[in-house]
Amino acid sequence: MSIVLVGINHKTAPVEVRELLAFSEEACAAGLRTLVDGEVLREGLIVSTCNRVEVLAATAAEHSREGSKRIGEFLAQARQLPESVFRDHLYTHHDEEAVRHMFRVASSLDSLVVGEPQVLGQVRRAYSLALEAGTAGRILNRLIHHTLRVAKRVRSETGIATNAVSISYMAVELGKKIFGALKGQSVLLIGAGEMAELCARHLINAGVSRVLVANRTEDAACRLAGEFGGEAVAFELIADSLSTADIVICSTAAEEYVVTTEMARAALTRRRNRPAFFIDISVPRNLDPAIGELPNAFVFDIDDLESVVSSNIREREREAERAELIVASEVMQFQQSLRVLDIGPSIGALRDKLQGIAKSELARQRSRLGPLSPEQERAIEAMLVSTVNKISHPLIRRMRQTYDTDLKAWGDTFDVHEPAQETDMPPESNLDY
Amino acid sequence: MRSLLLAVLAAYVVASIHSILAFVNKRKALQRVSHWSLFLGFILHTTALIADWALDGHYPLFNLRETLSFLAWTLAGSYGLVLYRYKAFALGPFTLPLVSLLTFVAILIRNAADNGPEPGGFSATWLFPIHTTLVVFSYAAFFVVFVASVMYLLQERELKLKTFTPAFHRLPSLTTVNEIATLAAAIGLALLTVGIATGMLWSSSRDGFLWHNDPKEVFAALTWLLYLLLIVYRSTAKWRGRTAAWLGVAGFALVLCTFFGARWMGSYHVFG
Numbered sequence: 001m002s003i004v005l006v007g008i009n010h011k012t013a014p015v016e017v018r019e020l021l022a023f024s025e026e027a028c029a030a031g032l033r034t035l036v037d038g039e040v041l042r043e044g045l046i047v048s049t050c051n052r053v054e055v056l057a058a059t060a061a062e063h064s065r066e067g068s069k070r071i072g073e074f075l076a077q078a079r080q081l082p083e084s085v086f087r088d089h090l091y092t093h094h095d096e097e098a099v100r101h102m103f104r105v106a107s108s109l110d111s112l113v114v115g116e117p118q119v120l121g122q123v124r125r126a127y128s129l130a131l132e133a134g135t136a137g138r139i140l141n142r143l144i145h146h147t148l149r150v151a152k153r154v155r156s157e158t159g160i161a162t163n164a165v166s167i168s169y170m171a172v173e174l175g176k177k178i179f180g181a182l183k184g185q186s187v188l189l190i191g192a193g194e195m196a197e198l199c200a201r202h203l204i205n206a207g208v209s210r211v212l213v214a215n216r217t218e219d220a221a222c223r224l225a226g227e228f229g230g231e232a233v234a235f236e237l238i239a240d241s242l243s244t245a246d247i248v249i250c251s252t253a254a255e256e257y258v259v260t261t262e263m264a265r266a267a268l269t270r271r272r273n274r275p276a277f278f279i280d281i282s283v284p285r286n287l288d289p290a291i292g293e294l295p296n297a298f299v300f301d302i303d304d305l306e307s308v309v310s311s312n313i314r315e316r317e318r319e320a321e322r323a324e325l326i327v328a329s330e331v332m333q334f335q336q337s338l339r340v341l342d343i344g345p346s347i348g349a350l351r352d353k354l355q356g357i358a359k360s361e362l363a364r365q366r367s368r369l370g371p372l373s374p375e376q377e378r379a380i381e382a383m384l385v386s387t388v389n390k391i392s393h394p395l396i397r398r399m400r401q402t403y404d405t406d407l408k409a410w411g412d413t414f415d416v417h418e419p420a421q422e423t424d425m426p427p428e429s430n431l432d433y
Numbered sequence: 434m435r436s437l438l439l440a441v442l443a444a445y446v447v448a449s450i451h452s453i454l455a456f457v458n459k460r461k462a463l464q465r466v467s468h469w470s471l472f473l474g475f476i477l478h479t480t481a482l483i484a485d486w487a488l489d490g491h492y493p494l495f496n497l498r499e500t501l502s503f504l505a506w507t508l509a510g511s512y513g514l515v516l517y518r519y520k521a522f523a524l525g526p527f528t529l530p531l532v533s534l535l536t537f538v539a540i541l542i543r544n545a546a547d548n549g550p551e552p553g554g555f556s557a558t559w560l561f562p563i564h565t566t567l568v569v570f571s572y573a574a575f576f577v578v579f580v581a582s583v584m585y586l587l588q589e590r591e592l593k594l595k596t597f598t599p600a601f602h603r604l605p606s607l608t609t610v611n612e613i614a615t616l617a618a619a620i621g622l623a624l625l626t627v628g629i630a631t632g633m634l635w636s637s638s639r640d641g642f643l644w645h646n647d648p649k650e651v652f653a654a655l656t657w658l659l660y661l662l663l664i665v666y667r668s669t670a671k672w673r674g675r676t677a678a679w680l681g682v683a684g685f686a687l688v689l690c691t692f693f694g695a696r697w698m699g700s701y702h703v704f705g
Binding site: 132 | 459461578597606676
């Protein structure tokens, strides 16, 4: 058996090409049935996201090259495109490289933002589509299960997905650092920029319970407050609301400071010095930077957030190097297990066959041996079995070292055949890593 | 006895190493190893203390060796409580090595010939062991205040400067360390208050003096005042955060003076 992977991703192709090749879930299910012809391509799976299209297939080893060609043709046919449109953007991996690529994709090492978690869910979804279509068999089942395990290992053993890499998520992370759980905290939105809205949404998802919205145009404030299930506050009364808000997000188009140091100091005093977190994402700035010098006030402007984000991205890239080591060792393990999988049944069948011959010979000649005590009978049987094992031992050792098609030749010599492929799918719960 | 204490030390060392590794690598599995070996060590240590008491016939908190061992035990227990209540694993890498060190020194001293004065006259009254136990427990609480305060200061500084070291992401939130420090300071102050009071009672019942102007007593009084100040200001919320955290650090310096310093200044107090 051989594993073939043909794909296209954000590094090899611009979005114009990727969008032409993308598969919807329906197209994916239908495509899988035409992809797997049972002859060259025995098993198949398609991962299609906005950043990548990967077609993974299992073939017989002698069809490995043929298989990758077929996948190219399949893509052209399924998306009704001339192959020339995307041929130069495709990459093809075989066996070990294909396994490595799958592991890296699922562990999010191959993603646009290293460590983003969605891709693992997408791989999982692709697998369940393949299971439904009946195109995931012995090899792909094993590969995907191993892939999900590797992705989990990378997540838990490296810091690849820990720190926030977007400004809006950074607000949540810093909020948690200051307040612990965000449950029960309140946030005040001053102005209603897109970024501020996004921040607020993330904060609400993280548990912030109360939202206040202040805007110069009252309608906009009411609309936004309604959307978040919060309350609108008159823009002139910001100073009063400041003291009730744990987190303040400011993004107005004002040219001057909307919150001055004096306002912040008064609010902090009324808060009995409980900490307050100010986020300023407006340019020019709307919060007086001097607020940051007050005790228990923490002010982050857009540049601060951006520089933390970029240092987090660098940190993730360092962690990615550790992740690559994990992937490398897992690839080796997988190749090893695949070998055992490939060879196991044949060896067992061969051994059974040889021992069967010995036992049937004994049964045939048993009457000539006359009466024997039970001990003698067992001794003769044991002698035959161990003779057979000793004679076949070098042969089996050789078989363990060979792989694939040679194995078939061995089998043919002794008239032993691999048992039929397992077709039963693993239970769904196995997917819950 | 000695082999039991060695087993305790081994468990504490395993717990320390795993908590440090877990802190660096953020691995849950390592944390679990650390918790379980701490738990095991604590149980063994408790057994050792009880056995000590039964064999020696006096409360196992009198000379230096016993005090260090007892202090290690209270620290391990306090860390366990903080873990249970706040899940603040980050305290482990700072507390557990100290616990191991104290146990190690206690084992070393065990063989030393000088075991101090015979405790017969001291443990005759039940007030004395209560006095020493409470005071040692208050020291453990103040150590927790100290560690939490240092964590607060480190993080507050990084938030103000907006540059984050890797440790930043591994420490508990500002609010959490603040809560830990406040609660531990309150508990420590309460223990110390009763501890000092029983000490005075015991002293007056023995020689009629409540106060000896002993260096240890002076330092203890200063410590008590400082933590009282800390609690009062925290509850009125004027000194939240930074200032309170600095007080927590300064307070622990005083605790160290009370614990070690006083002996070198010729205190009539023994350890405890």
